Amino acid sequence: MKPVQDSSVRPALDLNLFRVFDVVLRERNLARAAEALFLSPSAVSHALSRLREQLGEPLFIREGRGVAPTALAERLAPGIRDALALLQQAVHRTRHFEPARDVLHVALAMPDVLEPSLLPAWVERLRVRAPEARVTSVRLERTRLERDLASGRLDLAVDVAQPTGPDLRHAVLLRDELCVVSSRRRALSSAAYLSARHVAVSSRRTGLAFEDLVLGRLGHQRDVAVRCQHHEAACRIVTGSDLLLTMPRRHAEALNAGLGNHLLPVPLSLPPVDLHLYWHRQVEEDPKSRWLRTELLALASEVMRPARRPKRRTR
Secondary structure, three states, rough: OOOOOOOOOOOOOOOHHHHHHHHHHHHHOOOHHHHHHHHOHHHHHHHHHHHHHHOOOOOOOEOOOOEEEEEHHHHHHHHHHHHHHHHHHHHHHOOOOOOOHHHOOOEEEHHHHHHHHHHHHHHHHHHHHHHEEEEEEEEEEEEHHHHHHHOOOOOOEEEOOOOOOOOOEEEEEEEEOEEEEEEEOOOHHHHHHHOEEEEEEOOOOOOOOOOHHHHHHHOOOOEEEEEEOHHHHHHHHHOOOOOOEEEEEHHHHHOOOOOEEEEEEEEOOOEEEEEEEEHHHHHOOOHHHHHHHHHHHHHHHHHHHHOOOOOOOOO
C-alpha cells in the first residue's frame, strides 16, 4: 500500500473534490453521482482521479455496474461528511434566511395515497410564504430514501414508520385511526370482521398489507379477496358488494363522500397509522430544511384539526 503523500509537497486540495467524493460514496455509481452534481460522468471521473493523485491511493474500485469504496474511502468518509456539513452551515449563517428569497425549489417524496390530501394544501402554503418555489412531488422509493435525502435530490420525505440508520432524522407528521369501509351499515363484531372477505391495498407486488401485518401480530388472519394499488379503486370495489376495506379514516371520508359507502369502527384493537417526516442528518441545522419541516408539520397539524360542526339554529 502506498503511503499518503506528505502535505508539504502536494498542492492544496480542492474542496469541490470532496463534494464529488461524498456523492459518489452515497450513489455508488458515477452516472447517478454526475446527475446529482449536475456534472458529466467524465467530469466526475476526472475529479476522482485528481483526488486519487493527491491522496496517493485509489478511493473506489469497479463493482458490477457501479463502484465500491476502498478501505481508505471508508476511513475518510465520516470526517469529510462532517466537514462539508459544517461548511454548509457556516455559509448559511452569513445571511438572514428569507423563505421568499431562499426557497426556490422543494422536492418532496410521499406515498401516492397521501398526495391528493396533502400536496394541494402544501403548494398553496408555499405559494403564500415562498412564492418563487418550484414544487416537485415524487413517488417514494424506500431503497433510495437515504441516498436521495443525502444528495439533496429530495428535501423531505413522508412515509410510514420504518427502521432508520443514524443519518436519518424523523418526526411524526400525521396520525389517523383506521376504519372499515362497507357498502351497508351493519353491526360489525370481531368475529364478523375476521370471517368476511376483504379488499387490501398495497403498492408492493408481494407482501402483506399494513393491516394484515398488524392482525398477524395479534394472531389473526383475514380472507383477502381483492388486492389493488389505490384506495380509490378499493372504495369503488366495495360499493355494491359485501367486501370490507380497512383504511385510514380521514382518507376514507374524502373518498367515500359520493359513493354511499359507510364507515364503521374497527372491532379489533388496531393501532393508529403514523406517517413520519424524514430528513437527513446533514441538513438538521440548515435554515431552509428547518423552515420546510416547521411549515409541513404545522400544515399537518391543521389538516388533522377536527372540523367545526355548524351550530344548531334555535327558534
